[in-house]
Amino acid sequence: MSEKIFNIDDLQNIKVEGEKYIILQIGPSHPGSGHMRIKVWLDGDIIVKVDPDIGFVHRTSEWLSERREWIKAIPIVERIMLPDTVHANLAYVLAVEKLLGIEPPPRAQYLRSLVAEINRITSHLYGIGIFGIFLGSSTVYMWAFGDREPFIDLMEMLTGARITTSYIIPGGVRWDIPNGFKERAETVLQYMERRLKDYEDIWVKNPVVQARTINVGVLKKEDAISLGVVGPNLRASGVYYDTRKHQPYAAYPNLDFEVPTMKNGDAYDRLLIRVEEIKQSIRMIRQILKDLPEGKIIADQIYNQLNPVMKKNYEEKKRVMFPAFMIHMRPPPGEATAKVEAGRGEIFFYIKSTGDKYPYRFRWVTPSFRNLPFFTHVAVGHRLADLPTIYGSIDYFPPEADR
Amino acid sequence: MNEVRKPRDPVTGHIKALAKGFKYLLEPNRMTLDYPAETMKLPPNYRGFFTVDDKKCIGCSMCEMVCPPEAITMVPRIIGEGGKTLPAPEGEKETKGPKRTKRPVVNWGKCIFCYFCVDVCPVDAFIPTQVHDVAFEKDKDYRPSYEEYLKPPEEPYKNAKKVVSKADLKRGVSYEPAP
Amino acid sequence: MNFIPIPLIIWLIEDLLYLIIFPGLVTILVLVIIIIWLERKIAAKVQMRFGPLWVSKKIGGALQSLADLLRYSFQEAIIPEKADKLAFILAPGLMFAFATIALIFIPVGPYYSALFPSYYTILFSVALIIITPIFAIIVGWASDNKFSFIGALREGFLLISYEVPFLLSVVSMIVIFRTYNYISAVQSQLNFLPGIILNPLAALTMLIVMIRTTGRFPFDITEADSELVLGLFTEYSALFFGVGMATPYVELYNFSLIFSLLFLGGWWPLNVNVMNPLYGLFLPGLVVVIKAFIVMAILVFLRAVYPRYRLDQAVRSGWSYVLLLSVLSVILSIVEVMFLR
Numbered sequence: 012m013s014e015k016i017f018n019i020d021d022l023q024n025i026k027v028e029g030e031k032y033i034i035l036q037i038g039p040s041h042p043g044s045g046h047m048r049i050k051v052w053l054d055g056d057i058i059v060k061v062d063p064d065i066g067f068v069h070r071t072s073e074w075l076s077e078r079r080e081w082i083k084a085i086p087i088v089e090r091i092m093l094p095d096t097v098h099a100n101l102a103y104v105l106a107v108e109k110l111l112g113i114e115p116p117p118r119a120q121y122l123r124s125l126v127a128e129i130n131r132i133t134s135h136l137y138g139i140g141i142f143g144i145f146l147g148s149s150t151v152y153m154w155a156f157g158d159r160e161p162f163i164d165l166m167e168m169l170t171g172a173r174i175t176t177s178y179i180i181p182g183g184v185r186w187d188i189p190n191g192f193k194e195r196a197e198t199v200l201q202y203m204e205r206r207l208k209d210y211e212d213i214w215v216k217n218p219v220v221q222a223r224t225i226n227v228g229v230l231k232k233e234d235a236i237s238l239g240v241v242g243p244n245l246r247a248s249g250v251y252y253d254t255r256k257h258q259p260y261a262a263y264p265n266l267d268f269e270v271p272t273m274k275n276g277d278a279y280d281r282l283l284i285r286v287e288e289i290k291q292s293i294r295m296i297r298q299i300l301k302d303l304p305e306g307k308i309i310a311d312q313i314y315n316q317l318n319p320v321m322k323k324n325y326e327e328k329k330r331v332m333f334p335a336f337m338i339h340m341r342p343p344p345g346e347a348t349a350k351v352e353a354g355r356g357e358i359f360f361y362i363k364s365t366g367d368k369y370p371y372r373f374r375w376v377t378p379s380f381r382n383l384p385f386f387t388h389v390a391v392g393h394r395l396a397d398l399p400t401i402y403g404s405i406d407y408f409p410p411e412a413d414r
Numbered sequence: 415m416n417e418v419r420k421p422r423d424p425v426t427g428h429i430k431a432l433a434k435g436f437k438y439l440l441e442p443n444r445m446t447l448d449y450p451a452e453t454m455k456l457p458p459n460y461r462g463f464f465t466v467d468d469k470k471c472i473g474c475s476m477c478e479m480v481c482p483p484e485a486i487t488m489v490p491r492i493i494g495e496g497g498k499t500l501p502a503p504e505g506e507k508e509t510k511g512p513k514r515t516k517r518p519v520v521n522w523g524k525c526i527f528c529y530f531c532v533d534v535c536p537v538d539a540f541i542p543t544q545v546h547d548v549a550f551e552k553d554k555d556y557r558p559s560y561e562e563y564l565k566p567p568e569e570p571y572k573n574a575k576k577v578v579s580k581a582d583l584k585r586g587v588s589y590e591p592a593p
Numbered sequence: 594m595n596f597i598p599i600p601l602i603i604w605l606i607e608d609l610l611y612l613i614i615f616p617g618l619v620t621i622l623v624l625v626i627i628i629i630w631l632e633r634k635i636a637a638k639v640q641m642r643f644g645p646l647w648v649s650k651k652i653g654g655a656l657q658s659l660a661d662l663l664r665y666s667f668q669e670a671i672i673p674e675k676a677d678k679l680a681f682i683l684a685p686g687l688m689f690a691f692a693t694i695a696l697i698f699i700p701v702g703p704y705y706s707a708l709f710p711s712y713y714t715i716l717f718s719v720a721l722i723i724i725t726p727i728f729a730i731i732v733g734w735a736s737d738n739k740f741s742f743i744g745a746l747r748e749g750f751l752l753i754s755y756e757v758p759f760l761l762s763v764v765s766m767i768v769i770f771r772t773y774n775y776i777s778a779v780q781s782q783l784n785f786l787p788g789i790i791l792n793p794l795a796a797l798t799m800l801i802v803m804i805r806t807t808g809r810f811p812f813d814i815t816e817a818d819s820e821l822v823l824g825l826f827t828e829y830s831a832l833f834f835g836v837g838m839a840t841p842y843v844e845l846y847n848f849s850l851i852f853s854l855l856f857l858g859g860w861w862p863l864n865v866n867v868m869n870p871l872y873g874l875f876l877p878g879l880v881v882v883i884k885a886f887i888v889m890a891i892l893v894f895l896r897a898v899y900p901r902y903r904l905d906q907a908v909r910s911g912w913s914y915v916l917l918l919s920v921l922s923v924i925l926s927i928v929e930v931m932f933l934r
Contacts, residue, residue, distance in 0.1 A: 033739060035743075042819060043820050056905070080479075085482070087482065144819070147899075148899065148900035150636070157446070157641055160445065160587050161586045167456070167460065171460050189457070195580075199586070206586070216430070218422070218431075219811045221422070222903075321536070321538070331533070332534065335476065338476065394904070394905060395743070399817075439635060444638075445641045
């Protein structure tokens with residue numbers, strides 16, 4: 012399948028001619044396509060060429076963000092990466108903070124890592140669930156989506172919203188952890204650890220799953236690097252790269268965790284690595300809740316601008332309100348980049364300010380977009396039934412790729 | 415990580431999978447909520463529908479400015495009709511005579527419940543509620559007038575059993591009657 | 594009045610009763626409705642949720658499938674312009690009809706069957722059951738849809754690769770019982786041991802073939818929704834779709850009846866010798882149908898455990914493991930017969 016090392020340029024070089032092939036239009040309205048169209052050339056049951064047609068859910072997030080105040084981009088980037096909202100929010104805020112020159116206090120850093128890890132678990136469960144339904148197992152689909160629920164309840168308890176939390180703002184976070192949160196989180200983590208064993212029996216080590224995924228969609232280490240794949244899919248191919256380790260942000264420098272890597276780079280490895288990352292995230296949440304430092308959850312520059320009503324609210328309800336600065340924020344001219352390891356891979360942000368009240372240039376690359384070569388390169392040579400396996404195993408999320 | 419990958423032999427694998435499925439078939443483990451018959455009492459900081467305190471609001475338009483989807487419109491409002499003195503908002507002097515001011519109205523069709531407006535309000539005039547499942551029958555209902563907007567949102571399924579969710583070691587989420 | 598042949602009338606009434614009421618069409622309908630509901634409920638239980646509930650909440654949503662059937666009946670039937678209209682309309686009906694007709698050769702009691710007790714009932718019923726998937730292929734071809742077409746091809750591949758093991762497993766039971774007749778087969782089980790103990794290999798083969806032919810998981814390959822939308826029935830709507838969806842369950846019912854007759858001892862523990870309307874006719878039938886229902890319930894439970902195999906894996910295992918298993922079961926039967934003699 013992937014015998015040679017791919018060249019980035021030969022994305023569309025596979026020429027297919029003649030009437031020998033069945034051309035299958037999978038999507039955009041198809042149970043196995045998501046919000047995209049996958050055009051597949053089939054020679055019998057073998058895939059000859061795949062042409063993923065993306066852009067069906069393009070939402071002009073960059074255009075919208077360049078015509079709004081800085082703070083208003085937070086909900087916009089969240090809605091692009093719906094299963095992974097916190098990371099998009101965090102990446103954007105990190106870039107803005109670099110422009111503003113604000114450093115959030117340690118407690119806020121830890122809380123950011125806390126929600127990020129909770130969100131990573133929900134994101135991976137989302138991926139596992141979708142993978143399950145793509146292979147036909149409705150049980151894993153329901154289980155994974157059900158098991159997101161305790162974690163989403165934690166987010167709801169902390170931030171007041173289940174998915175689109177808008178929790179992280181320049182300078183800190185919006186709410187401190189409420190009473191009873193730690194106990195509840197510990198229960199949820201123990202529950203998840205127990206459930207992972209059940210997943211192992213019914214899904215990960217199920218002989219049917221192993222037959223469907225082992226040696227399917229192999230992406231070798233060199234190919235993964237040259238195609239620019241990111242995130243768990245890259246690590247499943249054996250590349251030790253994780254932004255949390257290599258360019259740490261938030262509380263990650265202080266946390267003790269491992270970056271799991273696999274060797275084979277097939278669909279089974281990509282499934283396993285998500286399970287392993289869930290275990291690491293559980294470990295990190297425990298550490299964060301144990302080591303959570305005391306102190307403010309918002310930087311002093313922001314806190315000092317709060318009016319007396321807001322300060323009273325902060326002391327009583329542990330809730331950060333927005334000073335007028337948030338609306339009229341005008342970061343000094345300059346450029347900033349930020350990288351965040353999201354559930355599906357690395358988000359990259361580039362923001363340019365001219366000192367105006369809107370961003371001058373707002374550019375971001377989402378992990379799903381960078382995992383697109385799996386369709387064009389890895390799927391070729393497999394059977395038609397392997398296309399959902401590959402699609403599900405890379406945890407591709409079309410709205411995220413389309414932005 | 416290779417010990418994780420080690421495949422299980424098919425016979426054991428099938429038996430274990432079937433046994434686990436059978437175990438889940440027998441033991442009580444439901445984690446879903448029988449929604450319209452039971453509704454959840456949400457945590458106090460849940461971001462639901464919100465209304466505004468007419469007395470507290472000073473008509474400063476900050477909420478309109480911060481609203482990311484531009485769902486908030488400021489509508490003109492005259493307070494103190496006929497020159498009567500109104501009870502003054504907290505911490506302000508009494509004003510005399512009719513006064514032109516503005517009040518926010520939220521278009522629920524656009525609102526994304528980010529609560530930026532609630533947080534930016536310098537006098538904390540918004541009144542948040544935990545109501546989140548209001549259904550609108552007509553397109554017009556999305557855009558209430560100011561008087562309609564002032565009324566607190568009505569919760570559907572008033573006869574439903576109120577429950578609170580609780581983390582559970584066995585089911586993940588379990589529900590118990592709300593206090 | 595002397596010339597009215599009374600035995601003939603009794604026979605006719607009995608036939609009609611058999612085909613229409615029990616265990617014929619009405620029973621099939623009720624059982625299909627119950628088994629679809631049960632399938633969803635079992636899956637829901639394993640998946641930690643309610644399943645169908647709000648249609649008839651007091652009895653756990655048992656009328657959900659009936660409601661679905663009603664919905665299918667009143668839906669607009671859309672026939673694609675380019676479809677082969679005759680085949681498109683007829684094929685699901687014929688599929689359902691042939692799945693049902695196989696029942697007339699399956700007796701559910703020693704004195705209760707649809708036709709004159711034939712000596713070759715096993716062969717006839719098996720032959721009729723094998724015809725059904727051919728209409729499935731016609732369904733896939735008639736829709737003029739690539740997904741249906743691929744589904745039909747898959748059905749064809751699987752049909753061929755699992756027919757031989759199925760026939761061989763039946764043959765091994767014929768060898769053991771030394772009869773082509775269900776009634777004698779059951780009688781010999783009553784006298785000795787149930788078939789599942791006599792030849793567990795054949796029982797296992799038969800179970801696998803049942804799962805495969807009726808499209809249960811993990812062999813839900815012809816309507817794999819993540820690549821083929823709905824496989825054969827992608828273009829179908831309304832009652833055509835309802836009929837097409839119900840057919841695998843009817844097949845499942847037939848297979849389960851055969852399984853309980855050949856392997857589970859038929860109407861065991863009842864040993865019927867009396868020609869009595871209640872005791873001789875219906876009670877044995879009830880026992881057989883209950884056994885068949887339990888087999889069905891076990892097979893629909895698999896949905897909650899397995900994802901699906903790939904086509905080539907299923908075909909390969911059909912021609913290797915399952916075929917080997919069925920050949921071994923025939924050998925086992927021959928050895929047993931020689932040994933028992």
